[in-house]
Amino acid sequence: MHYFTEKDGNLYAEEVLVEDIVKEYGTPLYIYSSRTLKRHFNAFDSAFYNIPHITCFSVKCNSNIHVLNLLKNEGAGADIVSGGELYRALRAEIDPQKIVFSGVGKQEHEIREALQANILMFNVESMEELQKINEIALSMGKIANISFRINPDVDPKTHPYISTGLKENKFGININDAIYAYKSAKELKGINPVGIDCHIGSQLTEIDPFLDALDKLKVLYAELKELGIHIKYLDLGGGLGIQYKEEEPPHPKEFGEALSKALMGYPLTLILEPGRVIAGNAGVLITRVIYTKETSNKNFLIVDAGMNDLIRPSLYNSYHRIAPVKNMGREIKKYDVVGPICESGDFLAKDRELPESRSGELLCVFSAGAYGFVMSSQYNSRPRAAEVMVTGDEFYLIRERESYRDLVYLEDSIPFRN
Ligand SMILES: *Cc1c(COP(=O)(O)O)cnc(C)c1O
Numbered sequence: 444m445h446y447f448t449e450k451d452g453n454l455y456a457e458e459v460l461v462e463d464i465v466k467e468y469g470t471p472l473y474i475y476s477s478r479t480l481k482r483h484f485n486a487f488d489s490a491f492y493n494i495p496h497i498t499c500f501s502v503k504c505n506s507n508i509h510v511l512n513l514l515k516n517e518g519a520g521a522d523i524v525s526g527g528e529l530y531r532a533l534r535a536e537i538d539p540q541k542i543v544f545s546g547v548g549k550q551e552h553e554i555r556e557a558l559q560a561n562i563l564m565f566n567v568e569s570m571e572e573l574q575k576i577n578e579i580a581l582s583m584g585k586i587a588n589i590s591f592r593i594n595p596d597v598d599p600k601t602h603p604y605i606s607t608g609l610k611e612n613k614f615g616i617n618i619n620d621a622i623y624a625y626k627s628a629k630e631l632k633g634i635n636p637v638g639i640d641c642h643i644g645s646q647l648t649e650i651d652p653f654l655d656a657l658d659k660l661k662v663l664y665a666e667l668k669e670l671g672i673h674i675k676y677l678d679l680g681g682g683l684g685i686q687y688k689e690e691e692p693p694h695p696k697e698f699g700e701a702l703s704k705a706l707m708g709y710p711l712t713l714i715l716e717p718g719r720v721i722a723g724n725a726g727v728l729i730t731r732v733i734y735t736k737e738t739s740n741k742n743f744l745i746v747d748a749g750m751n752d753l754i755r756p757s758l759y760n761s762y763h764r765i766a767p768v769k770n771m772g773r774e775i776k777k778y779d780v781v782g783p784i785c786e787s788g789d790f791l792a793k794d795r796e797l798p799e800s801r802s803g804e805l806l807c808v809f810s811a812g813a814y815g816f817v818m819s820s821q822y823n824s825r826p827r828a829a830e831v832m833v834t835g836d837e838f839y840l841i842r843e844r845e846s847y848r849d850l851v852y853l854e855d856s857i858p859f860r861n
Pocket of ligand 1: 501503504522545546642644645646680681682683716717718719720813
C-alpha cells in the first residue's frame with residue numbers, strides 16, 4: 444500500500460501532482476511519501492504490540508537524514524553497518540540506545556565511535572572482531588554490549604546475492620560454534636554478551652524461514668541459560684519482502700503475530716531491523732525520456748536515469764513497475780527502458796509493455812524507496828539525483844541535486860603536478 448496513485452491519467456504523490464514536483468526540481472528525481480513511510484513503519488511496529496521490542500530501521504536501505512528523522516519521530520531506532528551510518532543516525536537524532544551495529548568488517552575507528560556514542564549493542568560476526576571490540580572498550584574504560592550474529596543455516600529462498608543465512612555465506616558465526624563464542628565472550632572484561640542476532644536475507648516472501656531460524660535460536664538461548672549466560676535481546680534482523688510485481692509477501696501483521704506467538708513467555712526484548720518493507724514502496728524515481736529509438740527487433744526508450752541512479756535492475760535483474768506520469772491512453776508497445784550510461788547492463792526494464800512514450804515525457808519507476816538512491820554513484824560523471832519528500836499537499840527538497848562542481852570538488856583543491 445502506498446500513496447502514489449493515478450487520477451484521470453495523472454500521477455500524484457499523496458495530494459501533489461508529480462509533474463509539479465518535476466517542474467521545480469527536474470529529473471532524475473527521487474520522491475518519497477511521508478504518509479507511506481509512517482504507515483509502513485507503524486504497520487510493522489504495531490504488529491509486535493504485545494511483546495517488548497525495538498524496531499531498528501535498516502539505515503542502509505535509505506539513509507537520507509530526513510527520512511531517518513521522520514521515522515525516529517514514529518519511534519524508530521536504527522540498524523547501522525558503518526561509521527557513516529552511525530553519523531547519519533545521530534544527525535537524525537535517533538536515540539543511541541536504539542542503535543544496533545551490524546556488519547562483517549567493523550573498523551577500529553567505527554567501533555570507537557559507536558562506543559563513544561553509547562549505542563545499544565554490537566552484532567558481532569567473528570572472534571577477531573570480538574577481541575577487537577574488547578580491546579577498544581577496555582582502552583576507553585567501557586563495557587560493550589554484544590550479540591553474536593548466528594548463521595542458522597536456513598534457506599531464505601530469495602536471490603543468492605541477498606541471501607545471507609546459509610552456511611556458505613560470509614555472514615555470522617556458524618551455529619555449531621556459538622556456545623564456544625559466548626563462553627569466550629563471557630571471559631572478556633570489556634564485553635557483555637546480552638543478545639542473539641541473526642539476519643537470514645532480504646526480500647523474503649515467506650514467514651517459515653524466519654520461524655525456522657527462530658527455532659534454532661531458541662535452542663541456543665536455552666543452552667546459554669544453562670551455562671549462566673543470560674540473554675536479554677533477540678534480534679531477528681530484517682528481510683521481510685515487498686511487492687515489486689506479483690510477489691505476495693506476508694503482511695507485517697501476520698509476521699508480527701507469528702513471531703510474537705513463537706516468543707510468548709520468553710523474557711526477551713525482540714529487536715527487528717526492517718528496511719525494504721518500510722521504505723521500498725514509499726519512494727519512486729521519476730525519469731524523462733530523452734530519445735526513442737527503434738531497431739529491427741527492439742523499441743528503446745532512452746531515459747535520463749541510469750544504472751548509476753538505480754542499480755537494482757542491472758545488479759539483481761530486479762523488476763520495477765514503470766508507468767507514464769501522464770497517461771495519454773496511447774497504444775501499448777513493448778520497450779527496453781535504458782539509461783544513458785555506456786554499458787549494455789544499463790537498463791531499468793526489458794521487454795516491458797508500456798503505453799507508447801515520446802521524447803520529453805516522464806516515466807515513474809515504482810518501488811525505488813529502498814536500495815535506490817543509497818546505491819547510486821557518479822559513474823559516467825553523472826551528478827547524483829535530488830530527493831524530495833511529499834507530505835499531504837506539500838513537498839520539499841531533502842537532498843539537493845549534485846552539481847558539476849560536486850563531481851570534482853575533492854580533486855580541484857589539489858594543484859596539477861604535471
Ligand atoms: C540489509 C540488512 C537489513 C535490512 O534488510 P531488509 O531486507 O531491507 O529488511 C537488516 N539487517 C541487516 C544486518 C542487514 O544487513
